[in-house]
Amino acid sequence: MGGANSGEQSPEPLLIRGGRVIDPGSGFDQVADVLLAQGRVAAISRDLPTNDGAEFDAHGALVVPGLIDMHTHAYWGGTLLGVNADKLGPRSGVTTWVDCGSAGAATFEGFLYHVIRPSRVRILPLINLSYIGLTAAGNLSMDVGELHDWRFADLRELARMRDTHGGEIAGVKLRASNNACGENGPMLLPLAREAADMLGVPLMVHVGAAPPTIDEVLPFLAEGDILTHIYNPALGGGVLDARGKLRTSVRDALARGVRMDVGHGGSSFSFRIAELAMDQGLLPDAISTDLHAHNVDGPVFDLLAVMAKFGALGMDLVEVLRLVTASPATVMRHPELGRLGVGGEADLAVFRLEAGGDELVDSEGQRRQAPWRLRNELTVCRGQVLHSFEDGRSEGRHY
Ligand SMILES: [Zn+2]
Incomplete structure (x- = not known):
């Protein structure tokens, strides 16, 4: 084969x-x-x-x-959430799959040797702050997040991966939310910052249900780092305050050049919040899916369906295309990708x-006509x- x-x-x-x-x-x-x-x-x-x-x-x-999906989970066979990028790529036109932390230091080499290198599509892996990565994530009968035990945040193991595979690590990922970290989120943020600086790569942090709150997360992100799930409706992790106004912390992050990623996912995309946030200036740098095994059959399906949702929000087609080509290529520091010349x-x-x-459905069950x-x-x-x-x-x- x-x-x-x-x-x-x-x-x-x-x-x-x-x-x-x-x-x-x-x-x-x-x-x-x-x-x-x-x-x-x-x-x-x-x-x-x-x-x-x-x-x-x-x-x-x-x-x-070739399209770039800046938020996917493509460690098929090594994590429960992993989808087969080589199977889905030819159907959706996605040739670059940014994998957001499926593998940690314990499982990174398996990902590299058994999935990334043999794949026909290009996979750019972010390494998880957690040693075990997302091995157990998505197991609905085993509710243990990858950093419920903070000892999995082992910088020595990340340094070992940097020394052996540094050139192939595209970023560091932290899922800074209650389901992934329990109560540990606030103390893990400085460790994630340190890890990304040690590897010399961008830090991508996901926000969701607190702790930590988005106000606690954002100070740890600098220019070129990435916030994902920007239009999620979760309590404490959303970009809007109780009055529907863009939080000051989000405005500050935009001003200093933090990159904004959609990361639709099963529960992280709300038309309502996207409309309010976009009206107040929070536009994405990347339209992406957060594609994984639990949402590939809906409500996410593929990158094309998420792109159509931005069409439904009134975004111009060429701008939608820019946000799945040149723009995420720049964010991922691969300016040669996402170009046709x-x-x-x-x-x-x-x-x-x-x-x-199609009539498209978001994470809250809201519908829009594409x-x-x-x-x-x-x-x-x-x-x-x-x-x-x-x-x-x-x-x-x-x-
Ligand atoms: Zn994700």
Whole structure:
């Protein structure tokens, strides 16, 4: 079975004909042909000559950079919450999956060797402050958070991972909420700060039901760090105060350059709060799913469904696309990703834009009508056309 490094990459050029090519990072937006050859974008131009390679008819479709989902759980087989990114990527056009703390120091190498490296899609892992990561999270009959015992916050183990795999750790993750930390949240925040500084990577903190409150969390986030679940309706963890006003701590965080991530999740996205917060200036730097095993069959489904929710909130389509390409690439300090330009890596997705989308449901059961729906037609990741498992691939655990 082919992994990304198995030599499956086709030497044959692929000409993607006649689509609306949108590169939100550069502002490019034109009907054009795109020629992929030897793993790169060889040309973008009108009426490219037919070559002896394959052609894909994209007339009437959108051709965009491979999407980045900045909040996922992709440690399939190693955590209960993990979804199979290699199975879902080809259907949704998501070529970069930022995994938010599924693995801790105890389980990071399993993730790296058994999932990340063999995957066809790109997975950028944030390491959990907890030694055990999310091994037990999502087990509904075993209500033990990864930091209910503070001894799992072991900086020596994180230093060991830095020394062996530092270049492959994209950030540090702390789920700073009652379900993950019990009463320990406030004392774990400075440790998470120290861990991220020690690894030289961004710190992503999730907020939810207190403790700690969002006012306690935000002082530990600096420019370039990431707050996730920004439109969650949880008590104590929400961005709005009791009168519906954006909290001062959130305004201050925005002003100093803390990055804002949607992280929809099963219980972390409210249309009501998103509308109020966006009206007061809290816009996301990334539209993301927090996709995991308990929400992949709803209410999250995939990144395309979450993008359509921002369409339902009135956001312009090209801006929605920017928030799943160039913007999260910048946040993750990978400016080469989420781009579609000549000379860049062949990493893109083709979508059919269908008017009249679905009725979409948030975490509070509120409904909005989406104005459009994107249907994925082609996904190319790292120079390789990703075919669905349904096209003959088995979904074996060891693929
Ligand atoms: Zn998450």
